[in-house]
Amino acid sequence: MNFCSDNTSGAHPKILAAVTAANAGAAMPYGNDDLTRGVEKRLAEIFEHECAVALVGTGTGANALALSLLTPPWGVVYCHPESHINSDECAAPEFYTGGAKLVAIPGASGKIAAADFAKVVGAAGAGTVHHAQPAAISLTQATEAGTVYTRDEVAAIAEIARQHRLAVHMDGARFANAVVHLGCTPADITWRAGVDALSFGGTKNGCFAAEAVILFDRAKATELGFRRKRAAQLWSKMRFLAAQMDAYLEDELWLVNARYANELAARLGRGLAGIPGARLEHPVEANEIFVTLPERVIRGLEGEGFRFYRWQGEGSTLLRLVTSFTTETAHVDAFIDTARRHAAAVAPAG
Numbered sequence: 001m002n003f004c005s006d007n008t009s010g011a012h013p014k015i016l017a018a019v020t021a022a023n024a025g026a027a028m029p030y031g032n033d034d035l036t037r038g039v040e041k042r043l044a045e046i047f048e049h050e051c052a053v054a055l056v057g058t059g060t061g062a063n064a065l066a067l068s069l070l071t072p073p074w075g076v077v078y079c080h081p082e083s084h085i086n087s088d089e090c091a092a093p094e095f096y097t098g099g100a101k102l103v104a105i106p107g108a109s110g111k112i113a114a115a116d117f118a119k120v121v122g123a124a125g126a127g128t129v130h131h132a133q134p135a136a137i138s139l140t141q142a143t144e145a146g147t148v149y150t151r152d153e154v155a156a157i158a159e160i161a162r163q164h165r166l167a168v169h170m171d172g173a174r175f176a177n178a179v180v181h182l183g184c185t186p187a188d189i190t191w192r193a194g195v196d197a198l199s200f201g202g203t204k205n206g207c208f209a210a211e212a213v214i215l216f217d218r219a220k221a222t223e224l225g226f227r228r229k230r231a232a233q234l235w236s237k238m239r240f241l242a243a244q245m246d247a248y249l250e251d252e253l254w255l256v257n258a259r260y261a262n263e264l265a266a267r268l269g270r271g272l273a274g275i276p277g278a279r280l281e282h283p284v285e286a287n288e289i290f291v292t293l294p295e296r297v298i299r300g301l302e303g304e305g306f307r308f309y310r311w312q313g314e315g316s317t318l319l320r321l322v323t324s325f326t327t328e329t330a331h332v333d334a335f336i337d338t339a340r341r342h343a344a345a346v347a348p349a350g
């Protein structure tokens, strides 16, 4: 009963089957195969837009590669302090961009507010040789707090970016969870709202190593190719990444999986909200829950074999719980029942 991360899930059987099927026969290497071409076509259809696509093996690779196309080495990339690029990528974005500076803009529940962005970028000293130059903003969708930017929130930030000639990147490691939460089209919260580049996640939601950098302007397609090779992300047997992504997109498996994970997160959130001493720290909008529980309840859960992260380290009573396409409803219900039982055992009388 593991709620540590959506990365604890295996790969979806349909995706494994597609990889096995792709194993037959010879295929041209380095992305010059039919499966890769097919994925590029499918993504253009799904996003209702021509795009340049580069499949890569990790989300960090997708983010760092995408950002390297959006900023010069002297540029600033604005992001949330808790964003994966700022907190969890070991300075890969700085490395791939040749030294661009990440500047964090705090905001409630994992989101940057448009007004805060406007204030920071307005005071950045654009044009002054002494200052790193505003170049891009990166939004995480769904956020690291399990919340989702609305279409209007993305558009408002992108409009400010446009006024200041900044590019907009979206870290969509959990993009599918955001799309199903909003009930929108993929286009609505990307290029139609002003997003230039998307890191389209697959690994957390059914694949085992497949992410796509998607540029909504093909002008940089050639540069994307060179940068991917230089970043050691041009897989010789690309057909196996493409097979994963192809099966992920087929019959909307990416949305089916995300819908399931979101539903279980909502169920878990609802169940925990009714437990004495429990506090949900953010709205549950995607597949992550941040909940503070009494220490004794947490110990009770740990003692009964539930696994999760204490989000602020040892002794922290803030937990992150993550659901995925492999989470079992019975495990969610068992988590709620166990937490309730331990809370009741210690609740003061009256």
Ligand SMILES: Cc1ncc(COP(=O)(O)O)c(C=O)c1O
Pocket (backbone or CB within 6 Å): 058, 059, 060, 061, 063, 084, 085, 140, 143, 144, 171, 173, 174, 203
């Ligand atoms: C928001 C976000 N972006 C990107 C990633 C990609 O990470 P990785 O390089 O581990 O695939 C993750 C994974 O945890 C993530 O949560």
